[in-house]
Amino acid sequence: MSDEAKPGIRPDRWADLPPMEPGSSPSAPARTTLAAAAAAAGRLWADTEGAPSGAGRTVAPSPLDPGVTRNPHPVHRVLREQFPLTYDPLLRAWVLSRYADVATALTDARFTHGHRPGDPPCARTHVDVDEDELRSVTARTAHVLARRIADRPNADLVADFCHWLPAGTVAAAVGVPYRDMMRLVRGRAASALAGQCTGQIAVREKALASFLANVLAHPGQARELHAAPSGQIARAWTESLRRDPPVQIAVRRTASEVRVSGGTIPPGEPVALLIGAACRDPERFRAPDRYDPLRDDPGQLTYGSGACPAVLLAGLEAEYALRALLDAMPRLKLADGFRPERTGLITRAPRSILVRPGG
Structure with missing residues (x-):
């Protein structure tokens, strides 16, 4: 999988990442590098919070970035619009933020490890x-x-x-x-x-x-x-x-390969569902x-x-x-x-x- 093919990853900022096998999650060293990039993304977001949606973004913000506790909605908006599927090193999971994807993950049997009414x-x-x-x-x-x-x-x-x-x-x-x-x-x-x-x-x-x-x-x-x-x-x-x-965030795991906005999640992967972002999706x-x-x-x-x-x-x-x-x-x-x-x-x-x- 090339850098260009990784959901939510821009090649200009991720050239130094260790290679990943197709269908794998980032290795421990990769997650360390990702964590540093996520911290940088948090600082970048703080600098551009008043800018138009997504302005100046080169990497996906994290739902755990500084300031999100006070107001998660700007970060949610950028994730929905620009990074509908991205790996978050702080959550150690793939992140879904659009209504259609989160709704699927909450009800589809291909996503497991979560309580569903009627279970x-x-x-x-x-x-x-x-x-x-x-x-x-x-x-x-x-x-x-x-x-x-x-x-x-x-x-x-x-x-x-x-x-x-x-x-x-x-x-x-x-x-x-x-x-x-x-x-x-x-x-x-x-x-x-x-x-x-x-x-x-x-x-x-x-x-x-x-x-x-x-x-x-x-x-x-x-x-x-x-x-x-x-x-x-x-x-x-x-x-x-x-x-x-x-x-605001529910966690599931894929039981099989699932196609979502922005790419495909392999089986056996943890997935963080941004309920708060999906519930304010203007597409819905x-x-x-x-x-x-x-x-x-x-x-x-x-x-x-x-x-x-x-x-x-x-x-x-x-x-x-x-x-x-x-x-x-x-x-x-x-x-x-x-x-x-x-x-x-x-x-x-x-x-x-x-x-x-x-x-």
């Missing part, structure tokens, strides 16, 4: 899920937590609400006393108590925090949703998962950076074709969180001058959502 463990858990009971438990838990902060002059919805609702819902569903829920329901204990899927506490926390941040950024919108039917809130929830997915979504709860663009990302109790539960938590918070605090608003800032590389969400419960 046997997920299907076994889903058999025992009573949706009506889960809805009732979620609603009760959300209202209890909302009442706890309703009389405060200030609150942080991440620390005081989002951090508790996913764990509390699971605790109530499996009969764990409220006082013990955080000790017994978080982490591995959640999987033991509630099954592999519904134990995804931390991811549901982050997804909920981003949803509330998106909705509360537009107070009129929040009040319209509060009185809206479940289906409309579900659309707003789906749009939040698209614009600000809690999981109109005005992809905008939060639009009425968006009707087709082709939202899915992790599989089957049902998943964690997906069901997260959607119920979003709906009843919004209803409970505005039931208890009709004048709820973000604190004056506060704008939620999302952080994180692999997972991403607001660290805090400062609000005034009384408006």
Whole structure:
């Protein structure tokens, strides 16, 4: 394989790389050289961040470059537009960033080592899920937590609400006393108590925090949703998962050769899927950076074709969180001058959502 044929590699900067056999990953010395080049790419990106998309790029930026935690979207844009398939030495994986490629990798059996809704463990858990009971438990838990902060002059919805609702819902569903829920329901204990899927506490926390941040950024919108039917809130929830997915990078491995944008990935290769980049691909979504709860663009990302109790539960938590918070605090608003800032590389969400419960 020549340098010219390697996806994402420009020959003017990679002439000193050790040779690679067809279908192989870079060797350890090559990865060392690649790491140095990636560091240089990070510096170059910092110098050209304000320039037009991709201006001055000679090597692919890395999703782990300095500054990406604060704002990954410029790097995602360059990867989508110029490097749809590239090897990242920091991730030690091939990187996919376009919607079509990421959607394929999430659902195609040629990509393995990832949980898909409908897979046997997920299907076994889903058999025992009573949706009506889960809805009732979620609603009760959300209202209890909302009442706890309703009389405060200030609150942080991440620390005081989002951090508790996913764990509390699971605790109530499996009969764990409220006082013990955080000790017994978080982490591995959640999987033991509630099954592999519904134990995804931390991811549901982050997804909920981003949803509330998106909705509360537009107070009129929040009040319209509060009185809206479940289906409309579900659309707003789906749009939040698209614009600000809690999981930014998912890892898979190829079971066989796969053709994607920019080249072909051999079998047995690790592949990093940039969920955050794919969800803002302008080839799929109109005005992809905008939060639009009425968006009707087709082709939202899915992790599989089957049902998943964690997906069901997260959607119920979003709906009843919004209803409970505005039931208890009709004048709820973000604190004056506060704008939620999302952080994180692999997972991403607001660290805090400062609000005034009384408006």
